[in-house]
Amino acid sequence: MLRARPGPMALSPGFPDPMTVVTRFAPSPTGSLHIGGARTALFNQLYARHTGGKFLLRIEDTDRERSTEANVQIILDGLSWLGVTPDAEPVFQFARADRHREAVAAMLANGGAYRDFTPPAEQDAERERARAEGRVVRSAWRDRDPSEAPPGAPHVVRLKAPLDGETVVDDLIKGQVTFQNRELDDLVVLRTDGSPTYNLAVVADDHDMGVTHVIRGDDHLNNAARQSLIYQALGWEVPAFAHLPLIHGPDGAKLSKRHGAQAVGEFADLGYLPEALRNYLARLGWGHGDDEIFSDSQAEAWFDVKDVVKAPARLDWAKLNHINQQYIREADNDRLTELTLAVHQGRGVQVSADRLASLPAVVALVKEGAQTTLQLADLTLFALKSRPLALDSKTQAQLGEETRERLARLRDRLTASKWEVPALEVEIRAFAEAEGIGIGKFGPALRGVLSGGAPAPDLASTLVSLGREEALGRIDDALSQVQ
């Protein structure tokens, strides 16, 4: 349960500057920050920045049963990690319940709403009847005199929606969407317990926050029509709407647990860089010509909601991986080292101070081939192992007598070499030539001895990144091992 928290009640009144765009992201803390929600937030921020406007955050915590403080924190952390940051302190919807009740009172006063005293069980029955008859819910109390009800009787307040005519939602993405008013029901705006409902709260908050552009998921398109009616009942200007198509799983079905990560936090755990995820998410449902990899400022300069694609997009892990790889290449080595170390630590890898010192150079060496920081950890593991290394079976199998003798000779040769990549490369080639064999005859064995079977870069680079003492020591360990 979420406890009431003091929210900023004093909000910017109306539209201070009609030219200024105000967007908002309005998640409900009944769960974590979903990847689809993250993209919605991103688009809101991009549009606000594109237009020089403001991007706001509102936590819709009016479901007291399911909203939790922990989820609020997860959403805040997720957005912060992703780099989507509102331009003002978040607004908590529940804290504004009084204001919402005020709005309902105004609707009641001007005839835009009515009290419905129908008992809940009867309302359920009416809903089923309405559905069976293919019509929308209307209460008998719509036209009854409230004084007919016993004083103080429990009731809800419903919107008195128009019975005919049509409501047009002028959507920036979908175009003009027309709804027949007879299809729009008298939705409840105030519950029996006096708490406001979602559609009412959204309208009141968006109005009070000065939101000019409501950019949200496709699943709200139908709500947009009903909300338009509430705006009208309140005599408020209807904001511009833009309904984003949803993100589906790789198989086209609704995104769910079985598709892997769903929550933004999981993407961090899977080794993705926030800037890479931003870039990928921006390309999901939106594009700018042939541009695939672009900076935040480019995205801000190019992005416009009207260019958002109408059809739902699927999450494509392979492409996300590719984009992440591009960003890892460009990322700062110290930062990558830190991220990589965190992965190793999470895996319980024990790292000595000596080995740790070699990590930055190794990260720089292997980062081109890594798609995620998880892979970065895989590719750097060889350098962090402590002597004596446990050799994998593949390497052990290669260490026959002939190969061991060969490695011993190579070791002597390397000992005399300068410990630099070009020099070692020359030595290795010269050695192969002297032995009259190809590098393939001993290269894999040497690599295995040096890495214990973990992936490692080319031999000379591996030797250098381990350092002379460590590298020679690892060879000695392997050669002295009893077969």
Next chain:
RNA sequence: GGUCCCUUCGUCUAUCGGUUAGGACACCAGAUUUUCAUUCUGGGAAGAGGGGUUCGACUCCCCUAGGGACUGCCA
């Protein structure tokens, strides 16, 4: 059931009445090669179906099919 939305390569997209329908990821083949990866070259791959409108439709309109959302005193 009702209302609404959507439909270009496997995937993300470009096109905005006239293109050999472009790019990216993935995939396949080849080159390089001391593992994995990287890199380079090449290749296959699309307008859901049917009607219109038009000199000309991926592009505009209609129908069908398929997918999705909503239909709560949840948000």
